[in-house]
Amino acid sequence: MALDVDALYRSHSPMVLRRCRRLLRDEEQALEAMQDTFVQMIRNADRLDARAPSSLLYRTATNLCLNRLRSRRRRPEDADDELVSRIAAAPDDTGLGGARLMLASVFAREQPSTKTMAVLHLLDGLTLEEVAEEVGLSVSGVRKRLRTLKQHVAELEDI
Numbered sequence: 763m764a765l766d767v768d769a770l771y772r773s774h775s776p777m778v779l780r781r782c783r784r785l786l787r788d789e790e791q792a793l794e795a796m797q798d799t800f801v802q803m804i805r806n807a808d809r810l811d812a813r814a815p816s817s818l819l820y821r822t823a824t825n826l827c828l829n830r831l832r833s834r835r836r837r838p839e840d841a842d843d844e845l846v847s848r849i850a851a852a853p854d855d856t857g858l859g860g861a862r863l864m865l866a867s868v869f870a871r872e873q874p875s876t877k878t879m880a881v882l883h884l885l886d887g888l889t890l891e892e893v894a895e896e897v898g899l900s901v902s903g904v905r906k907r908l909r910t911l912k913q914h915v916a917e918l919e920d921i
Contacts, residue, residue, distance in 0.1 A: 765807040770815050771800050777816065778823045785827035790887075795830060799823040833889070871914055875899075876907045883908060 778799050782792035799822050803810065810818060869877050875897050882888045882896055883904070890908075894901045 765803060765810050765812040765815075767800060767803045767807055770803060770819065774816060774819050775800070778819050781820060781823045782827050785824065786830060791830060794887075795823060795826050798826050802826070830889075868911070868915055868918060872911055873907070876911055879904055879907055880911055 775796060779792060779796045782795040782799075783789065786792045786795060799819060802822050803819070812818075879893050879897055882893045883890065888896070890901050890904050894904045897904065899907075
């Protein structure tokens with residue numbers, strides 16, 4: 763029996779969203795997890811059995827949420843959020859030109875794709891897995907690049 767993901771989304775998305783909210787306790791994360799659940803359905807539509815769609819969706823949403831919670835515990839994102847907040851709240855003594863110079867000096871030491879990774883992860887809020895898929899690297903490769911970038915920014919802050 764073929765899986766009609768569009769019909770499943772219309773009929774079961776409220777249930778999936780409730781499950782994600784319950785597990786993640788964060789509205790934005792819950793919405794993302796719900797969307798990821800249906801993306802999984804689209805990716806695997808040809809292999810999935812549609813006889814018990816609510817069970818399948820419930821189990822998939824639960825697994826995705828638990829993976830997000832595990833990732834959150836292993837790699838808290840607050841440190842990155844704090845860094846972005848500090849940069850945003852910094853006094854504007856140097857003006858826009860100074861900010862451009864600072865960014866240019868940070869990214870001059872990095873590979874061109876590192877800037878893309880930083881924007882996708884730190885500004886757009888994509889997970890490391892999503893960033894890795896976008897740029898064609900492994901999750902550990904993305905993590906290493908962002909860690910190196912963070913170290914370079916910290917070195918500039920010390921100057």
